[in-house]
Amino acid sequence: MSANFGHLKEISPELHRLGTLAERFFSEDANTSLIKSRQFGEYMVKEIAALSGVYDPTARETTNDLLRRLAMQQILPREVADIFHAIRKSGNEAAHSLANSPSEALSALKFCRALGVWYRRTYGRDPNFKPGPFVPPRASDDVDQATQAELAALRAQVREAEEKLAAAHASAEELAKARQAAEELARQASADSAVWEQTAIEMEANQAELARKLAELQKVAEAQPEQLQIEYKQAGLKAAINLELDERQTRRLIDVQLVDAGWEADSDNLTYQKGARPEDGRNLAIAEWPSDGGRADYALFVGLNCVGVIEAKRESVDVPSTLQQAERYARTVVLPPEQAHPQGPWKHGLDDPFRVPFVFATNGRPYVRQWLTKSGIWYRDVRRETNHAIAMTTWFSPKDLLDKLDTDVDTAAQGLAEESFGKGRMRPYQEDAIAAIENAIVAGQREILVSMATGTGKTRTAIALMYRLLKHKRFRRILFLVDRKALGKQTSDALETTEIEGMLNFAQIYKVAGLEKKVPEDEDQVQVATVQSLIARILNEPDPAKRPTPGTFDCIIVDEAHRGYTLDAELRESDLGFRNIDDYQSAYRQILDYFDAVKVALTATPALHTREIFGHPVFHYGYRQAVVEGYLCDHLPPKRITTALSEAGIHFEGGEEVEIIDRKTGQIDLFELPDEVSLDYDLADFNKRVYSESFNRIVCRAIATEIPPSKPGKTLIFAARDAHADDIVRLLIEELQEEYGKENVPHGMVTKITGNVDKADDLILKFKNDPYPKYVVTVDLLTTGVDVPSICNLVFVRRVKSRILYDQMIGRATRLCSAIGKEHFRIFDAVDLYAELQEMSDMRPVVVKPDITLGQLVTDLQSAETDDDKNWVAAQVIVRMRAMVKRMDAETRESFERHADEDPDLAVQRLSTRSGAELQEWLAAHPRAVELLERRPLRVEKNDGVVIAPHEDELLRIEEIFGKNTTPEDYITGFERFVRENMNQIPALIAATQRPRDLTRKELSELASLLDEKNYSEAMLRAAYGRARNADIAAHIIGFVRQAALGDPLIPYATRVDNAIRKIEESRQWTQKEKEWLRRIGRALKDKPVADPTLLDQGAFADKGGFNRISQEFDGELDEVLHALNEAIWASPAA
Helix, strand or coil, rough: CCCHHHHHCCHHHHHHHHHHHHHHHCCHHHHHHHHHHHHHHHHHHHHHHCCCCCCCCCCCCCHHHHHHHHHHHCCCCCHHHHHHHHHHHHHHHHHHHHCCCCHHHHHHHHHHHHHHHHHHHHHCCCCCCCCCCCCCCCCCCCCCHHHHHHHHHHHHHHHHHHHHHHCCCCCCHHHHHHHHHHHHHHCCCCHHHHHHHHHHHHHHCCCCHHHHHHHHHHHHHHHCHHHHHHCCCCCCCHHHHHCCHHHHHHHHHHHHHHHHCCCCCCCCCCCCCCCCCCCCCCCEEEEEECCEEEEEEEEECCEEEEEEEEECCCCCCCCCCHHHHHHHHHHHHHHCHCCCCCCEEECCCCCEEEECEEEEEEECCCCCCHHHHHCCEEEEECCCCCCCCCEEECCCHHHHHHHHCCCHHHHHHHHHHHCCCCCCCCHHHHHHHHHHHHHHHHCCCCEEEEEECCCCCHHHHHHHHHHHHHHHHCCCCEEEEEEEHHHHHHHHHHHHEEEEEEEEEEEHCCCCEEECCCCCCCCCCCEEEEHHHHHHHHHHHHHHHHHHCCCCCCCECCCCCCCCCCHHHCCCCCHCCCCCCHCCCCCHHHHHCCCCCCEEEECCCCCCCHHHHCCCCCEEECHHHCCCCCEEEEEEECCCEHHHHHHHHHHHHCCEEEECCCCEEEEEEEEEEECCCEEEEEEHHHHCCEEHHHHHHHHHHHHHHHCCCCCEEEEEEEEECHHHHHHHHHHHHHHHHHHHHHHHCCCCCCEEEECCCCCHHHHHHHHHHHHCCCEEEEEECCCCCCCCCCCCEEEEEECCCCHHHHHHHHHHHHEEEHHHHEEEEEEEEEECCHHHHHHCCCCCCCCCCCCHHHHHHHHHHHHCCHHHHHHHHHHHHHHHHHHHCCCCCCHHHHHHHHHHHHCEEEHEEEEEEECHHHHHHHHHCCCCCHHHCCCCCCCCCCCCEEEEEEECCCCCEEEEECCCCCCEEEHHHHHHHHHHCCCCCCCHHHHHHCCCCCCCCCHHHHHHHHHHHHHHHHHHHHHHHHHHHHCCCCHHHHHHHHHHHHHHCCHHHHHHHHHHHHHHHHHHCCCCCHHHHHHHHHHHHHCCCCCCCCHHHHHHHHHHHHHHHHHHHHHCCCCHHHHHHHHHHHHHCCC
């Protein structure tokens, strides 16, 4: 009986035999012992896959492939997967070599023992299992001195264990285990290895039986409820957190990680005491390097130069406190002059300056963001006092550290500060954005968020930023991260066409790696990549040499950063015991954590979860600011399409027959409603839970009449789902043909573009550049990041609950398009979306909550250890139960009532007032409750079917809307009240009403943003005045403000500018040259209101030398002329 593996005999005889064989062969042949340890690991991986219902013997996966798959599926915790990899690598070397040492065999045995304990706690359903001390195997005479010493120390621990437990009054079970361990030691002296060799032969002959057993386990697992697999995962995670590895085992794991990163590492043999020294052309991690007063666990050498020291502790130790020890070694490490880095030492006023540039600390545990102090690889660049410690997911390669040493941060900061922007190359707000980002980088900020409205040139801004950062060598290589190939292609095209310096475009100055390149070459300075492709390269690439390293990119620009994130801030630190952190980690977050890079996030709509990662925006430029400054189009008041059904809803009486179509198969089934059950659907359910052909036809008829094909511009229609988009295409073609004749509606005029169509990217290009398609129906492919300036009409036939998604949809139509004379765009709203969302602000937080099943939450409740934890999870369980009760069908309700002896609504209401422990007791007493709650309702409504409504519909009206239940007169009254109440409080309103002479572009932007928060815009006010007061005047927003505050008459803005120029011209004698400049400035002011110096540093003015050069034409008085011009534009007629 083996004390180390005997506990496995009941739950897995095969693992017990393999572990015991590895142990027994140790004294005969270290190589054979290592091979048996590898087989132990391989078989355990297969058994775990089978127990989890994911084992497929026909797939012919290697153990490495299966390990990565189980880790990706979160069946294996990462720290457990690392131990499997360490055993696998040692075993592989043993199979190909006969020279492996007893110390490696002993290390593999200790790893197998740790895995066995983890397996027992997880799959043996014995989470509190306490093993006795590790019993070292009997050694042969030729074991090396170091291993003999380790074996002696382990034997001493076994003998002391019984005495310590007796003194501590331990349980009888613990005492028995300690006694068994001591007896095992005594028995080893007389063990007969021949018996074990015979057992090994039998084991090898039994492969077919093992395969049969694995197949049986797989079959049983497939039939088990999903909740059991969830419980296994939770138990595995908890057992992994409780894994105890000693410092020597931790070193073994770190050796493997360092070798994967490109270092030569072997903490048993590559040591200072055994004569290891740095060599030219080798990258060595030399163990036990001396320093004054101790030894560094590893010293990292690239060639002859020492570039870092590592301090490694056992798994349970906090990492940041260990980093301080590494810093001490970095100051006291013993290095002859030829081994010290030529840039050092780094003094910072210290008595003992740093002799190496980088320090590292680790305890071998994989990086977990919520458990930072107990996980990951912590490092600090000690060359600058202001550099803080950073946690990493994996080790730097030797090249990564050399590249870091080549980056001169101070020189780069000075260069950026000294170089101004070229006149007219960038819009003023783009220059402001770049300056804000550069200032944040210089200040040491590593996560930077920039918010710029859709259509304001985020990509152009990013390209100019990248050019400046690369030019001044602040970064070596920049990753431009997108979430869809279409956006990646768009960015690559922009890099090849955007002129930067002289006539050269960006891609001619700096080498760009496109989407197709897996790992950038040394000379590539920018790589465009999708999140999905990088995840595959980092997590799915079996060969470490082909993976990107953490230093591959030192800057990441995340485009459309509001997409893709999930909040791992949902977890509290104490929750880690019962919820796998990988459930919450989005793909973006893994990439951001993997690379040691400054991250710059670009978005039009910063959501709460985006700000959790990147902080508050260092720069914000909103849609309304861009409209006021003339860079984007405004929209007219939305037109609401109201039909009889949309106003009254759709109703089915009890006893009616209802047709339900399956979304996936298209099959239609007929259900008869029970007499007492009626169905009601309001407008929010249209095209999602209920489908009315008549309603959609009426909407398409309205689109056909309101947006004729002869009108310039394109139309984008948002449908609820892919099949609904097909219906809209069909109905719109029919209605267009009915209205304008078949000959005037050619093939391709109306097209669907969704993620399901073939070559969607090509269709997007046709939509952008060709006459057809003129009407495009989509679901969400075009909601973000695709640029089609000629879109003049948006039609909503689907509801969205996210303000962020809505703003992105609106952003598809905001771009200017002079080719078709586009001045504004229109919104047609068939589902009352605008009124529902218009009250939300530009920065409304939207939290993407992970989709956790009720079964998962119940498992969490069982695993929670403290009352606080139980109560916290119980609240989520009750919320989920309440939602599920609402959709129960009558039959399931009856089953629940029989099972629980009470109505489900009453049960949930009562349980909501109970503690977490009481809820857990109730669930244990009613084991079928969760299954009944999760049962799909008989009346199909949600994911698996849509009710077909045969009800006839008719168009009631198409009307402009100014807000929820708001008439044009109400809109004007609310605006006038807001202005009058705030005209003496808010600086932007004070400037517009009391000192227009000094009005600046910045104040105008602030005014626009302020009014937009209250849903007031120039286009909406014009329309409201036109409807309510029969005065459709093209006034400027400042004109509307002054009318509300001071009673100024509403005069078209262009007329105000013409009158002001005339007045200025008549005020004094001007030269002909000055008059020409005044008229040019007047023309520019019609597009870009407010005459301040920034106006003359853009466009054609910039080409003539900008404000400073033009001011010379006015004898240096141009600033005063601009002030006078502002005053003349906004002067009251009497003035």
